[in-house]
Amino acid sequence: MLCFEGISLMLNIFRGKRTSPDYRLVAPPKGELQIINVSKETARIRPYVAGAVLRNIKFTKESYDSFIALQDKLHQNLARQRSLVAIGTHDLDTVEGPFTYEALPPEEINFVPLNQSRSMTAAEMMGFYQGDRHLSRYLPIIRDSPVYPVIFDSSRTVCSMPPIINGNHSKITLNTKNVFVDMTATDPTKLEICLNVLVSMFSQHLEEPFTVEPVKIVSPHNHQSRETPDLTPRETQAEVSYINKCCGLSLTPSDICSLLKRMSYTASPSRASPDLIDVQVPPTRADVLHQADIMEDVAIAYGFNKLPRSFPSESGMIAQPLMINKLSDIVRLEAAMAGWSEVMPLILCSHDENFAWLNRKDDGTTAVRLANPKTAEYQVVRTSLLPGLLKTIRENKHHSVPMKVFEVSDVAFKDMALERKSRNERHFAAAWYGKSSGFEIVHGLMDRIMLMLKSAFVTGEEGLQAKGAGEAAYWIEEFDDPTFFHGHAAAIHVRIEGKEQIVGVFGILHPTVLEKFELR
Numbered sequence: 001m002l003c004f005e006g007i008s009l010m011l012n013i014f015r016g017k018r019t020s021p022d023y024r025l026v027a028p029p030k031g032e033l034q035i036i037n038v039s040k041e042t043a044r045i046r047p048y049v050a051g052a053v054l055r056n057i058k059f060t061k062e063s064y065d066s067f068i069a070l071q072d073k074l075h076q077n078l079a080r081q082r083s084l085v086a087i088g089t090h091d092l093d094t095v096e097g098p099f100t101y102e103a104l105p106p107e108e109i110n111f112v113p114l115n116q117s118r119s120m121t122a123a124e125m126m127g128f129y130q131g132d133r134h135l136s137r138y139l140p141i142i143r144d145s146p147v148y149p150v151i152f153d154s155s156r157t158v159c160s161m162p163p164i165i166n167g168n169h170s171k172i173t174l175n176t177k178n179v180f181v182d183m184t185a186t187d188p189t190k191l192e193i194c195l196n197v198l199v200s201m202f203s204q205h206l207e208e209p210f211t212v213e214p215v216k217i218v219s220p221h222n223h224q225s226r227e228t229p230d231l232t233p234r235e236t237q238a239e240v241s242y243i244n245k246c247c248g249l250s251l252t253p254s255d256i257c258s259l260l261k262r263m264s265y266t267a268s269p270s271r272a273s274p275d276l277i278d279v280q281v282p283p284t285r286a287d288v289l290h291q292a293d294i295m296e297d298v299a300i301a302y303g304f305n306k307l308p309r310s311f312p313s314e315s316g317m318i319a320q321p322l323m324i325n326k327l328s329d330i331v332r333l334e335a336a337m338a339g340w341s342e343v344m345p346l347i348l349c350s351h352d353e354n355f356a357w358l359n360r361k362d363d364g365t366t367a368v369r370l371a372n373p374k375t376a377e378y379q380v381v382r383t384s385l386l387p388g389l390l391k392t393i394r395e396n397k398h399h400s401v402p403m404k405v406f407e408v409s410d411v412a413f414k415d416m417a418l419e420r421k422s423r424n425e426r427h428f429a430a431a432w433y434g435k436s437s438g439f440e441i442v443h444g445l446m447d448r449i450m451l452m453l454k455s456a457f458v459t460g461e462e463g464l465q466a467k468g469a470g471e472a473a474y475w476i477e478e479f480d481d482p483t484f485f486h487g488h489a490a491a492i493h494v495r496i497e498g499k500e501q502i503v504g505v506f507g508i509l510h511p512t513v514l515e516k517f518e519l520r
Helices: 004-014 040-046 061-076 122-128 136-141 188-205 241-249 253-262 291-302 321-339 384-396 440-452 511-516
Strands: 036-040 047-055 085-091 099-104 148-152 158-161 178-185 211-218 226-228 236-239 265-268 276-281 403-414 423-434 472-478 484-496 500-510
Touching: 004 061, 004 188, 004 253, 040 099, 047 188, 047 226, 061 085, 085 158, 085 188, 099 178, 148 178, 158 178, 158 236, 158 276, 178 188, 236 241, 236 291, 241 253, 241 291, 253 265, 276 423, 291 321, 321 403, 321 423, 321 440, 384 403, 384 423, 423 440, 440 500, 484 511, 500 511
Parallel strands: 036 099, 036 211
Antiparallel strands: 047 178, 047 211, 085 178, 099 148, 148 158, 211 226, 236 276, 265 276, 403 423, 472 484, 484 500
C-alpha cells in the first residue's frame, strides 16, 4: 500500500475484479543468472546484499515517478532512513555482470555520481553533498568508517555506493527496458522485505507480468550465498474458533477462506483439524505476524459495519500483563504504601550525569549514545535510575525535608549480541533526602520489598535465621562503590534455587556526587 500499483492491485482483488497474482521467478533469456560476488570486507560496514532483475519493463512518466517514490518511502520507513537498507536501481543494458560488492577506503572509490558531470572520490563526495538537503542526512551512516561499501560491474564500473548515491553511468530513464536492483543492508529481515515489496509491485509492468528474474548471491564467508528474491508464499494456520470469537460471528472454514481471498491470501480448510485453515501469505504482506492479523483481515473483508454491535458472550481476546510489568506494579504498590512518592524523570540524560557525576567511568561498551544530540542534557540513554532521582530532588529542594522518592522504570545497555545492539532492563531505585544520612530508612524499604517478594533475610547472628531461607533468601555485604561514601555501602545478595547473584546496592552517597547534583 506504499504505491499506486499496490493500492490499485489490492482494490481490484478486494472487489473481485481480478484474482491474486502468482509471483514467479523465471530464468533469464540466456539461462545464466546475474551474480553478485560479496567481499568479506563488507562485514565491517554493511554485511548483507540482495538483488533482482526486472526484465522487459515498460515505463511511463507516471510509473517511473511511482517507482522512484516507492524507493523513497521504503528508505524512510522500513529502511529507517537507509540505515538498515539501501536500494539501488540500474539500467542493466549499461552494465555487465558478474557484479562485485566490496568495501574499500574512500580514496580508492572514484566515479561520476548520479546527475553529475565530473568524477570524484568518495571522500570528495562527503564534502560535496554536505550541503545537499536530501543526501546530507545519509552521510553520517558511513562517513566515519575506514571503508565504504561499493558495487562494481565486471569492468569495474561503479554501480552504486550505498547508502549514499548511485553512479550516473547506470542511471535508469523512461527508455530503460531492463532494471537491475541491488540492495545492501545491516538487517537481513528488512532486506528481504524491501526487495520483495519493490519487485512484486513493479513486476506488473513487465511484458510478462508478475515474473522476476533472480540474482545469485555468492557470499560464503557469512553463509549468505543464495538466490534472491524468495517470492514463495509463507505458510501459516489460523483457528476458525479464534476468528469467530474475536469477530462475534459463526463463519464456516469455507466462508473464512472466501473472505481471505478478497484480502489477497490463498486459504483452504485444513485437513489436520476442522478448526484450522491453512493460509498462504503473499510476499507483499510482511505485516502478517500472527493469526490476529489474519482475523483482522477477515473482519475487513466481512465488513466492520456488518459485525455484531453487542459484546459476544465469549471472547477469544484474553489479555494479561507481562510478568515484568506485574512485578513492577507490586514493587510500586509496596513503595507507595510505605510512604514514598513515585517520580518519572526522562530516560535521556547527559553523559556526565550518567558517569562522571556518579564517579563512574565510561568504558565505551555500556551506554547507548545519541548520534546527534540537540542539547548537552540529552546525550545518552541512562544506565542507572539514580541521576533522575537526584535531579528530581535538586529541583524540589525548596520543599520540606525529608523527601522520599522512588522510580520503577527501564534503563538501557549496549548489547552487540542482539540484532538491535541494545537491551532494556527494568530497575527499581529509591532516594532519601533529609538532615541525616537515612541509611536505615532505605534499608527498611529494601527489607519491606524483599519481604513482599517472599525472600527471607539471612543473618549470621544466632537465633535470627529467617524461616524458609533455603528457598529464596537475601543478605547484605559491605561493598565498595565510588558512587557511595567509602565504608557506607552494601551490596544486596540474593539466592534463588541455589543460585547466588548481586541484584542491587544501597548506601550513603559520596560528597562529590552530592556536590555535582547541588545537594550539599
